[in-house]
Amino acid sequence: MIRHITAPINTTIITAVAAIVLALPVYSLAAGGSSYYGEEDLVILSEAKATEVATRAVEELLKNSKEKLTRALASGKASEEAKISKAAATTKKKEETLGYQATKITSIASKNHHRATAVTISADGDIGEYDSFVLDSPARLVVDVWDIGSELSSRTVSIDIDSEYVEKVRVGTHPGKVRLVFDSPLATIPKHSFSNSRGALVVTFGNADYEYKAKEIKKPKKDKAPSSAAILNAISVCSKDAPNMTKKFTDETGYRLKRVSLKMRNPENKPDHYERRVLRDFERLKKKGLLKGTTIHKRVVDEDGGRYLRYIKPLVIHKPCLNCHGRASNIPVEVRKFISKNYPDDKATGYRLGDVRGAVSVRIPVK
Numbered sequence: 631m632i633r634h635i636t637a638p639i640n641t642t643i644i645t646a647v648a649a650i651v652l653a654l655p656v657y658s659l660a661a662g663g664s665s666y667y668g669e670e671d672l673v674i675l676s677e678a679k680a681t682e683v684a685t686r687a688v689e690e691l692l693k694n695s696k697e698k699l700t701r702a703l704a705s706g707k708a709s710e711e712a713k714i715s716k717a718a719a720t721t722k723k724k725e726e727t728l729g730y731q732a733t734k735i736t737s738i739a740s741k742n743h744h745r746a747t748a749v750t751i752s753a754d755g756d757i758g759e760y761d762s763f764v765l766d767s768p769a770r771l772v773v774d775v776w777d778i779g780s781e782l783s784s785r786t787v788s789i790d791i792d793s794e795y796v797e798k799v800r801v802g803t804h805p806g807k808v809r810l811v812f813d814s815p816l817a818t819i820p821k822h823s824f825s826n827s828r829g830a831l832v833v834t835f836g837n838a839d840y841e842y843k844a845k846e847i848k849k850p851k852k853d854k855a856p857s858s859a860a861i862l863n864a865i866s867v868c869s870k871d872a873p874n875m876t877k878k879f880t881d882e883t884g885y886r887l888k889r890v891s892l893k894m895r896n897p898e899n900k901p902d903h904y905e906r907r908v909l910r911d912f913e914r915l916k917k918k919g920l921l922k923g924t925t926i927h928k929r930v931v932d933e934d935g936g937r938y939l940r941y942i943k944p945l946v947i948h949k950p951c952l953n954c955h956g957r958a959s960n961i962p963v964e965v966r967k968f969i970s971k972n973y974p975d976d977k978a979t980g981y982r983l984g985d986v987r988g989a990v991s992v993r994i995p996v997k
């Protein structure tokens with residue numbers, strides 16, 4: 631399972647740590663957040679099995695947080711754009727209606743005019759509210775039509791469109807809405823407009839006075855900084871989702887899984903003596919340029935009158951982390967306000983790229 635393990639702590643340190651830890655009162659899991667397990671109830675695993683469980687728990691937590699963070703930072707962007715286009719849509723003049731509300735989308739057809747493609751979404755009545763927003767890499771226009779179903783298929787259908795602006799539209803039926811995703815072969819979604827009348831929503835891409843010049847369409851900047859709204863939106867990933875994931879693991883297995891740091895934002899994430907030693911070791915490795923993405927500390931130790939696998943993986947600062955853990959100038963003012971209000975003892979700022987932010991730590995009793 632583990633491709634590369636560096637065990638940065640030497641035996642003398644371990645003995646010293648074990649001595650300190652043994653001198654402390656017995657760690658109780660109830661204090662760690664679970665009230666369901668006494669340690670006597672725990673399944674005692676072999677070292678190999680415990681390592682497997684620890685590896686899986688840590689990797690899942692990291693993968694999940696990363697995905698959630700990326701999505702949150704991107705969706706913040708999308709919802710802002712949705713607001714803008716919704717505002718634009720509502721300022722449009724009232725259009726002709728059939729007088730009865732559509733219940734489903736019945737067909738989708740496209741037509742090319744001079745330098746424009748019109749995609750007509752037909753329904754069995756008037757299409758009411760809809761929202762749209764643009765996503766890039768790859769370029770997509772997302773249109774949500776609310777309070778309506780689709781007759782096209784119960785699942786997602788994809789309809790090819792013969793156009794230089796859009797190559798296909800994917801239609802997905804969800805509770806309360808139908809989502810249409812227009813995929814463009816271009817680097818960015820071309821200029822487009824909506825017209826909603828008499829049982830049809832028409833999305834027109836390009837237009838007669840829109841001069842399409844491939845050269846002018848630039849690749850969107852990959853590293854576009856997320857807006858402060860997106861960052862606020864992402865806070866819950868680090869402040870709720872990650873703690874929920876660690877708590878769930880502990881509740882289900884009785885084994886301890888924590889995020890810890892030497893400079894905590896939340897005092898609950900305080901490392902124990904052993905973790906503190908390992909975190910300092912990770913920092914030393916980092917200074918020497920020896921800390922790798924694969925670095926893991928893994929050791930079986932005698933502590934609290936038992937044998938435990940200690941499995942600790944460092945968490946390093948990447949670019950998105952700077953939005954909330956970087957220098958004050960990196961952190962939007964609304965985010966700073968949120969942090970100082972909710973974490974009055976916050977120590978978790980001032981980090982730079984590559985710094986050790988903390989670690990994910992697992993402790994599992996072994997045979």
Ligand code: HEC
Nearest residue numbers: 864865868869889891894895896899945950951954978988
């Ligand atoms: C949107 C803001 C935000 C971003 C981005 C963010 N964090 Fe956090 N982070 C927080 C908050 C808020 C907490 C406090 C969590 C809690 O209450 O347990 C936190 C806590 C932590 C903790 C637990 C230790 C402590 O200080 O309490 C670690 C470890 C951590 N973050 C690492 C990271 C890493 C690594 C990244 C980048 C991949 C990152 N964070 C990105 C807001 C953020």
